[in-house]
Amino acid sequence: MIEIKNLTKIFTSSDESKIVTALKNINLTIEDGEIYGIIGTSGAGKSTLVRCINLLEKPTSGQVLIDGKDLTKLTASEMRRERQKIGMIFQHFNLLWSRTVSGNIAFPLEIAGCPKQEMDKRVSELLELVGLTDKADAYPSQLSGGQKQRVGIARALANHPKVLLSDEATSALDPETTASILELLKTINKELGVTIVVITHEMSVIKEICDRVSVIEKAEIVETGTTVELFTNPKTDIARRFINSVVKTSLPAGFNEKVLSGLLVRLTFIGESAEKPVLSQLVRKFNVDANVLLGSIDNLKDTTFGTLTVELQGNESSIKQGIAFLKDKGIKVEVIQE
Numbered sequence: 634m635i636e637i638k639n640l641t642k643i644f645t646s647s648d649e650s651k652i653v654t655a656l657k658n659i660n661l662t663i664e665d666g667e668i669y670g671i672i673g674t675s676g677a678g679k680s681t682l683v684r685c686i687n688l689l690e691k692p693t694s695g696q697v698l699i700d701g702k703d704l705t706k707l708t709a710s711e712m713r714r715e716r717q718k719i720g721m722i723f724q725h726f727n728l729l730w731s732r733t734v735s736g737n738i739a740f741p742l743e744i745a746g747c748p749k750q751e752m753d754k755r756v757s758e759l760l761e762l763v764g765l766t767d768k769a770d771a772y773p774s775q776l777s778g779g780q781k782q783r784v785g786i787a788r789a790l791a792n793h794p795k796v797l798l799s800d801e802a803t804s805a806l807d808p809e810t811t812a813s814i815l816e817l818l819k820t821i822n823k824e825l826g827v828t829i830v831v832i833t834h835e836m837s838v839i840k841e842i843c844d845r846v847s848v849i850e851k852a853e854i855v856e857t858g859t860t861v862e863l864f865t866n867p868k869t870d871i872a873r874r875f876i877n878s879v880v881k882t883s884l885p886a887g888f889n890e891k892v893l894s895g896l897l898v899r900l901t902f903i904g905e906s907a908e909k910p911v912l913s914q915l916v917r918k919f920n921v922d923a924n925v926l927l928g929s930i931d932n933l934k935d936t937t938f939g940t941l942t943v944e945l946q947g948n949e950s951s952i953k954q955g956i957a958f959l960k961d962k963g964i965k966v967e968v969i970q971e
């Protein structure tokens with residue numbers, strides 16, 4: 634478990650003329666075995682936060698505890714040992730260009746003083762895990778972006794870390810390659826039980842793989858919840874903006890809501906309720922007309938998520954009963970316009 638308590642990080646320029654508060658009183662808990670997302674726009678403090686988790690940056694105040702051990706209080710040699718339990722991958726891969734794929738993956742093993750035979754065995758296991766066995770002797774310059782990130786992942790896992798930190802690891806990749814890397818991260822999480830912390834500015838990444846998520850804005854965590862909670866019930870404007878970037882829940886700009894004569898509602902479906910024909914039941918049972926204006930259905934990590942923007946027409950009491958029926962079926966109903 635990773636616990637971050639009241640973490641603040643202030644950067645001060647050497648002549649103290651410039652002060653940047655990169656993190657302000659951050660509190661969050663990441664459980665073993667989960668995929669935890671941290672989303673925010675550029676400059677929000679995401680990289681500083683991961684750098685505090687892997688001890689590349691010393692917090693100005695506050696604590697980072699891994700399995701109850703306070704990282705801010707370790708000696709240099711304890712710190713080296715703790716750092717081996719944490720792997721990290723980066724947007725620009727940070728590979729060693731003069732070493733082959735195998736050489737890159739072996740590098741952290743060499744540093745840890747791993748015997749040659751054991752090292753060779755581990756490297757070939759890792760090559761297989763990331764699907765690069767046939768590229769063992771290639772150089773990074775001969776690889777595609779996705780293949781380079783696979784090398785980065787294999788290298789990060791070399792010393793059997795408990796935690797993998799990913800800082801914008803798919804941001805330089807095209808959508809298809811991103812999907813395959815996210816799939817690989819999911820496999821690593823599920824099969825090796827590695828806890829993964831995903832830093833991103835892309836909601837599509839959160840949507841694909843994260844169990845829980847925190848939103849960071851201007852150095853502060855403004856919202857935390859399960860991915861499903863965030864999608865169905867965002868509390869901050871920034872969370873709503875991130876959601877809107879991947880699922881269209883608002884009507885197009887220029888749509889004139891005044892032309893509607895009925896009640897405009899937004900329905901949000903999760904899991905099973907997304908697959909049931911509730912709307913046709915509503916129409917039949919309550920004599921309410923439903924005019925669908927906008928709809929989308931999407932996959933969150935392990936569940937289905939749908940929204941429908943609908944104009945309901947009928948008499949007031951049947952609409953009221955109809956809405957109660959929808960809510961009873963586990964659908965969230967928001968009235969957008971009366």
Ligand SMILES: Nc1ncnc2c1ncn2[C@@H]1O[C@H](COP(=O)(O)OP(=O)(O)O)[C@@H](O)[C@H]1O
Nearest residue numbers: 644653655673674675676677678679680681682
């Ligand atoms: N080493 C540093 N010295 C001074 N300011 C820094 C340093 N690292 C980051 N910052 C500042 O801290 C803020 C957060 O940066 P960062 O954590 O990189 O954000 P993000 O990863 O979300 O884009 C920015 O204003 C950035 O300029």
Ligand SMILES: [Mg+2]
Nearest residue numbers: 679680681801
């Ligand atoms: Mg960053």
